Amino acid sequence: MTRIGRWIGSHLVLTGGLLVLLYMYIPNIIVAIMSFNDSSGARNLYKFQKFTWDNWLHPCAPNNLCSSVVTSIEIGLLATIGATVIGTFAAFGLVRHRFAGRTAMNLVLFLPMATPEIVMGSSLLALFVAAGLGGQLGFWTILIAHIMFCISFVVVTVKSRLAGLDGNLEQAAADLYANEWQTFWKVTFPLVFPGILSAALLAFSLSFDDFIITNLNSGQTVTFPMYVWGAAQRGVPMQVNVIGTLMFLVALAAVIIGEVGARRRRKALAAR
Amino acid sequence: MSQVSSGTGRDLRLTGLHKTYPNGFTAVHDLDLVVPQGSFFALLGPSGCGKTTTLRMVAGLETPTKGTISIGDTDITETKPYNRPVNTVFQNYALFPHLSIAENVEFGLKRRKVYDSGKQVQEILALTELVEQGPKRPGQLSGGQQQRVALARAIVNRPEVLLLDEPLGALDLKLRRAMQVELKRIQEEVGITFVHVTHDQEEAMSMADTVAVMNQGVIEQMGSPYDLYTNPHTTFVANFLGRSNLIRATVVGREGTGDDAVVKADMHGTVATVKASKVHTDAKDVLLGIRPEKVLIQPEGTAIDAPGSSISGGVVVDASYLGVSTDYTVRMPWGQEIICFEQNTGRRGGLIPVGTTVDVSWRPEFAFLLDASQDVDAGIVEED
Numbered sequence: 001m002t003r004i005g006r007w008i009g010s011h012l013v014l015t016g017g018l019l020v021l022l023y024m025y026i027p028n029i030i031v032a033i034m035s036f037n038d039s040s041g042a043r044n045l046y047k048f049q050k051f052t053w054d055n056w057l058h059p060c061a062p063n064n065l066c067s068s069v070v071t072s073i074e075i076g077l078l079a080t081i082g083a084t085v086i087g088t089f090a091a092f093g094l095v096r097h098r099f100a101g102r103t104a105m106n107l108v109l110f111l112p113m114a115t116p117e118i119v120m121g122s123s124l125l126a127l128f129v130a131a132g133l134g135g136q137l138g139f140w141t142i143l144i145a146h147i148m149f150c151i152s153f154v155v156v157t158v159k160s161r162l163a164g165l166d167g168n169l170e171q172a173a174a175d176l177y178a179n180e181w182q183t184f185w186k187v188t189f190p191l192v193f194p195g196i197l198s199a200a201l202l203a204f205s206l207s208f209d210d211f212i213i214t215n216l217n218s219g220q221t222v223t224f225p226m227y228v229w230g231a232a233q234r235g236v237p238m239q240v241n242v243i244g245t246l247m248f249l250v251a252l253a254a255v256i257i258g259e260v261g262a263r264r265r266r267k268a269l270a271a272r
Numbered sequence: 273m274s275q276v277s278s279g280t281g282r283d284l285r286l287t288g289l290h291k292t293y294p295n296g297f298t299a300v301h302d303l304d305l306v307v308p309q310g311s312f313f314a315l316l317g318p319s320g321c322g323k324t325t326t327l328r329m330v331a332g333l334e335t336p337t338k339g340t341i342s343i344g345d346t347d348i349t350e351t352k353p354y355n356r357p358v359n360t361v362f363q364n365y366a367l368f369p370h371l372s373i374a375e376n377v378e379f380g381l382k383r384r385k386v387y388d389s390g391k392q393v394q395e396i397l398a399l400t401e402l403v404e405q406g407p408k409r410p411g412q413l414s415g416g417q418q419q420r421v422a423l424a425r426a427i428v429n430r431p432e433v434l435l436l437d438e439p440l441g442a443l444d445l446k447l448r449r450a451m452q453v454e455l456k457r458i459q460e461e462v463g464i465t466f467v468h469v470t471h472d473q474e475e476a477m478s479m480a481d482t483v484a485v486m487n488q489g490v491i492e493q494m495g496s497p498y499d500l501y502t503n504p505h506t507t508f509v510a511n512f513l514g515r516s517n518l519i520r521a522t523v524v525g526r527e528g529t530g531d532d533a534v535v536k537a538d539m540h541g542t543v544a545t546v547k548a549s550k551v552h553t554d555a556k557d558v559l560l561g562i563r564p565e566k567v568l569i570q571p572e573g574t575a576i577d578a579p580g581s582s583i584s585g586g587v588v589v590d591a592s593y594l595g596v597s598t599d600y601t602v603r604m605p606w607g608q609e610i611i612c613f614e615q616n617t618g619r620r621g622g623l624i625p626v627g628t629t630v631d632v633s634w635r636p637e638f639a640f641l642l643d644a645s646q647d648v649d650a651g652i653v654e655e656d
Contacts, residue, residue: 171333172366174353176380176425186379190370 028248035241046236055238062237068227069243072208075139075223079146079207084200086147087154088192094155095162112152120149121213128217137219145217146210150203157202161195201254282309282344284330284433284465289339291325299325301489303339307433307467307482312459314468314480318512318653322489323469324363327435330467331360343432354383359426360435364442365418367410373397373421374406380429396428399458416447423455427462436468440475452479473513477501485509487651501563505552507642510561512651517567517610518559520644535641540606544581545636553643566638567612569600572629582633586610591623598623602632 038052060066094106112120124145128137169191173183211225218226228240284307291300300322307313315323328334330341332353340349348356359380368376374393381389397403400420410418419439426434439455440448456479459466470476476483477497484494485508493500493509500513510516521537521544528534533548537560544560570576572584589609590601593616600612612632614620624630 166364166366168362168364168366169368171353172360172362172368173379174333175331175358175360176429177354177383178379179352179354182383187368 028245031241031244031248034238035245037238037241039235039238055242059239059242062231062239064222065227065231065237065239065243068222068224071139071221072224075143075146076204076207078143079150080200080204082143082147083150083154083203084196087151087199087203088158088196090151090155091158091162095159109152109155112149113156117149117210117212121145121216124148124213125216137217138221141217141219142214142221142223145213146207149210149213150206153202153206154199157199158192158195161192165191282432282465283307284309284467285340285342286326286330287340287342289326289329289341290337291322291329291334292337298489300329300336303489303491305484305491305494307465309344309432309465310463311481312456312466312468312479314470314476314483315486316470316473316476316483316513317486318471318651321486323471323486324437326486327360327437327467327469330433331358331435332356333360357432358435359429359431359433360437361419361422361426361439363437363439365410365422367418367421367425369410372407372409373402373413376410376421377425377428379425384429392428396424399461400424415443416451419443419451420454423458427458427464430462431464433465433467436466438470439468440470440472448475455479477513483513485512487512502638503550503640504561505642506650507559507561507646507648508651510640510642510651511649512653515564515611516561517564518561518642518648519604519608519610521558521560521641523556523558523641534636537641539583540604542581542583544639546639546641547637550637550640553641555643555645557644559642559644559646559648561640561642562610562634562638564599564611565597565613565615566634567610568633569602569612569614569624569630570633571624572631576631576633580633580635581639582631584631586630586632588624588626588628588630591626593623600624600630602630604632 033048034046035055036051036053037048038050038054090109094102094109124141125137128134128141133141165188169187170183173187174180178186209225210223211229214223215226215229222230224243228236231237231240284305286303286305289300289303289305290298292298303322303326315326317323325334329336332348332351336349340347342348343357348358368379371379374397377396378389378393381392386392393406394403397406400423402417402420402424405413405417405421410421413421419442422439436455440451443451452475455466455468459479468476468480477500480497482494483497483500485492485500487508493505500509504510504513504516507516507518510518519539521539523535524538524543525536526533526548527536527545528548531549534545535548535551536543536545537558539560546560568576569588576582583604585605586602588600589603590599592599595616597616598614600614601609602612603609610632
């Protein structure tokens with residue numbers, strides 16, 4: 001009894017950790033498995049029936065699936081660029097300058113993150129309609145909405161990186177004959193860049209993923225999350241699992257490449 | 273920007289330099305200062321005395337409220353920091369973490385598009401014994417190495433003036449001593465004007481040709497370490513630079529002329545003489561100053577081998593044996609405690625026990641006379 005107790009004691013953390021990991025990744029695993037499912041028999045049954053390569057060979061077979069993915073990527077990229085540029089400028093302004101209303105500004109920029117999406121989405125819709133854009137809802141209104149809610153996340157991410165930056169470094173650059181422009185590009189930007197990059201990645205995944213706000217302001221335009229939602233009413237085509245698995249693999253590859261690169265750099269430095 | 277010009281006339285000159293911050297705090301008060309070209313100059317003072325602000329104004333990182341800064345005939349008061357022939361070694365080194373050591377050192381040369389920057393970098397890395405560290409990042413170096421990188425990064429540009437802001441403050445005592453020697457060696461080798469800001473009086477004295485003691489935004493006194501120590505003009509300097517016994521006295525007469533001129537002062541019944549060149553007051557109420565190691569101590573009744581101002585009736589209240597020396601604290605008949613450092617030459621063959629009645633004396637030429645209207649405790653610092 002005590003032996004078993006001791007065994008559990010010494011393995012509790014490990015077992016617990018593995019269970020939590022399993023819990024987190026079961027959905028991804030199921031999606032990956034289902035991407036090989038032949039559902040031609042019963043479309044509205046989300047259940048593994050027969051193995052097939054078909055879904056991977058013809059991912060664009062279902063109508064509008066791939067076009068919705070393209071739309072989502074387009075909006076995601078544009079929203080990322082827009083939000084990252086605006087948010088980075090805002091972060092610099094908030095960290096580097098003391099001005100009246102700075103504290104209020106911080107709060108105002110933080111609020112959208114705390115606002116329920118349904119509230120933000122419906123107020124945006126009301127705004128667009130009031131502005132006379134009710135008939136033109138679509139790609140551009142979605143983009144405007146996405147840039148808007150991504151800005152807060154970018155500001156917060158870049159701001160924390162910028163606040164951790166030693167102000168002496170810029171003075172040292174100025175002392176070493178770098179003018180304002182050179183100081184920014186040679187010292188400030190390279191040091192803040194990791195923050196900007198992670199803000200951009202965050203913005204893209206937020207935009208790509210968004211359903212509620214998008215759905216309220218989309219008009220006839222269909223993004224990937226909306227496509228899945230719509231398809232779910234009639235039975236999800238198994239190709240959706242292919243897209244899902246691909247997205248997961250891309251994210252995984254990005255993480256692995258980043259980690260391998262960092263490890264190689266460390267090793268190269270250590271070897272010198 | 274330019275090479276160090278041979279010959280003279282490129283002195284750093286601060287004229288009426290004044291800095292008041294927007295919150296009303298005056299950090300530097302109408303400072304006039306000339307730092308001769310090629311000298312090792314120390315600005316010494318407690319924290320908050322304005323020494324760092326002065327340095328930052330010279331670097332161009334702080335704008336003076338009024339006054340001018342010039343090097344030779346060139347007025348650089350309004351010049352941008354990146355256009356000044358001045359480089360700084362920052363207190364926390366401020367090395368660029370994303371660049372290698374070699375790239376850090378090359379930074380200034382690259383900005384000025386110096387064509388053989390690679391060669392110059394290697395030379396300076398050799399001078400500072402950092403060749404091995406060239407490809408590493410600052411985060412992989414020890415504190416002492418980082419300090420040398422900061423120094424190399426500044427002097428590779430051959431500035432006319434090198435500013436050092438507490439450059440050894442972050443190092444431990446042993447490394448600090450080693451780096452003091454190193455800094456002095458490098459300064460002699462490159463011949464650049466060094467302006468060194470520090471609160472460590474030992475550091476300032478061991479390295480600098482000239483020391484300016486700063487307090488509350490003004491320079492209290494400036495001179496060679498020897499002059500400052502042996503002939504302080506204010507109680508602040510007397511206490512901040514080493515330690516001093518300051519004894520209240522009343523001037524009772526002045527005698528002699530020229531080099532022989534002396535002032536006689538009555539300290540609680542004993543009349544002491546002080547050389548006129550070491551008298552820094554016209555007042556009648558004065559403080560007679562004497563450095564602890566100049567005070568000789570001997571049990572009552574035995575002969576003291578120095579002619580001079582002698583006082584009897586002191587009682588040893590504390591004796592701290594420190595190996596090379598012994599610190600005695602002696603309570604004088606009027607209640608004041610004076611300190612006396614005695615070298616342990618072995619001549620005495622032991623310590624004077626606490627409670628012994630002693631005579632103390634000193635040679636008159638070692639004493640100095642200050643105005644008694646000053647704060648007697650000004651400049652006293654806790655040992656660190």
